[in-house]
Amino acid sequence: MKTVSMIKKNKLLVLVALAYVVVLTISPEKAMSSVENSLYYLIEMLQVLPVIFLLTVVLESLVPKEVIMRGFGEKSGFKGNLLALLLGSISAGPIYAAFPISKTLLGKGASISNIVIILSTWAVVKVPMLANEAKFLGVNFMVIRWVLTVIAIFAMAYITGKFIKKKDLPADANKHMTLEIRADYCIGCGLCVKMLPEYYEMNNNKAVVCRSPDPKEALDLVKESIIKCPSQAIVFSEEEKAS
Ligand code: SF4
Numbered sequence: 001m002k003t004v005s006m007i008k009k010n011k012l013l014v015l016v017a018l019a020y021v022v023v024l025t026i027s028p029e030k031a032m033s034s035v036e037n038s039l040y041y042l043i044e045m046l047q048v049l050p051v052i053f054l055l056t057v058v059l060e061s062l063v064p065k066e067v068i069m070r071g072f073g074e075k076s077g078f079k080g081n082l083l084a085l086l087l088g089s090i091s092a093g094p095i096y097a098a099f100p101i102s103k104t105l106l107g108k109g110a111s112i113s114n115i116v117i118i119l120s121t122w123a124v125v126k127v128p129m130l131a132n133e134a135k136f137l138g139v140n141f142m143v144i145r146w147v148l149t150v151i152a153i154f155a156m157a158y159i160t161g162k163f164i165k166k167k168d169l170p171a172d173a174n175k176h177m178t179l180e181i182r183a184d185y186c187i188g189c190g191l192c193v194k195m196l197p198e199y200y201e202m203n204n205n206k207a208v209v210c211r212s213p214d215p216k217e218a219l220d221l222v223k224e225s226i227i228k229c230p231s232q233a234i235v236f237s238e239e240e241k242a243s
Pocket residue numbers: 181185186187188189190191192193206207228229230231232233234
C-alpha cells in the first residue's frame with residue numbers, strides 16, 4: 001500500500017525510470033548517452049538551485065507582500081508589465097531557475113500576466129542572450145527580433161491572464177486561508193466591510209470576519225483589503241491543506 005502511494009506521488013520520476021529501462025533494453029548505447037546528459041543537467045541544477053532557493057527565501061522573508069503587489073500585482077497595470085519585463089531581462093541562469101521565483105512572486109500577489117512576462121522574457125530576451133545574439137547575428141537582427149518578441153510576450157501575458165486564474169494553479173488550490181482581525185488594532189472605520197461585505201461585518205464598532213474566504217474565490221481581494229486597512233488590523237495566513 002505504501003509503495004503504491006509512493007509511486008502515485010512520484011509518477012513523473014517513475015515514468016522517467018521506466019523510460020530509461022526501456023531505452024536500456026532497446027539500445028544500451030543510447031541509454032548511456034541519456035544518463036550522461038541527465039548527469040550534466042543534474043550537476044548544472046545542483047550548482048544553480050541553491051542560489052535560487054536562497055533568493056526565494058530572501059524574497060519570501062524580506063520583501064513585504066505589499067511591495068510585490070504594488071509592483072507586480074493585478075493593479076500594477078502597464079508599469080507592472082514593464083517592471084516584469086525588466087526583471088526577466090536582467091535575470092541570469094537557466095529558465096527552470098525562474099519557476100521557484102515565479103511561484104514565490106505569485107504567492108506574494110504578483111499577477112498571472114506579469115509572471116508570464118517574467119518567464120517569457122527570462123527565456124528568450126534576457127540581456128546576456130541579446131548581447132550574444134547581436135555579436136553573432138548583428139544588431140539589426142537582434143533589435144527587430146526583440147521588438148517582435150516583446151509584442152508577442154505582452155499579447156501572451158494578456159491572453160493567459162484572461163484565461164488562467166490563480167484558483168486554477170495548484171499552489172492556490174491546495175491552500176487553506178485563515179483570516180483574522182485584531183480587535184485591539186481595529187479603529188472601526190468600516191472600510192473592509194464596504195470592500196468585502198461577504199467576509200467582514202461590523203460588531204460593536206469593530207470589524208470581524210463573518211466567513212472564511214476560499215482562496216479560490218477571493219485571494220487577491222482579501223489581500224487588497226489587508227493593504228488598505230488603515231490600522232493594519234487584518235492578518236491572514238495561508239497553509240497547505242493536509243493531503
Ligand atoms: S479596515 Fe481595518 S480598521 Fe477599518 S474596520 Fe476594517 S479592520 Fe477595522
